Amino acid sequence: MWHRDWKKILLKADSMKWIAGAVLLSVVEVYFAFYGAPEFIPPGLFAGLSGVTTVFAGIFRMRAQKEFEDADQ
Numbered sequence: 001m002w003h004r005d006w007k008k009i010l011l012k013a014d015s016m017k018w019i020a021g022a023v024l025l026s027v028v029e030v031y032f033a034f035y036g037a038p039e040f041i042p043p044g045l046f047a048g049l050s051g052v053t054t055v056f057a058g059i060f061r062m063r064a065q066k067e068f069e070d071a072d073q
Helices: 006-012 014-035 045-062
Strands: none
């Protein structure tokens, strides 16, 4: 069952912003795997950054956001 404010959560929740960042970093890592990365970028850098970003998304997901009325439920 979807949350009744799913659109607001999707657009305003900090965790969703971090998840979007993790997805973007993963896409860059896959792109570089297929087409080659510039020499100054170490292999796996974006995969590692994606992992760190995912951890932050989890932290922000656990943190209740004040702008949602039922955030602590």
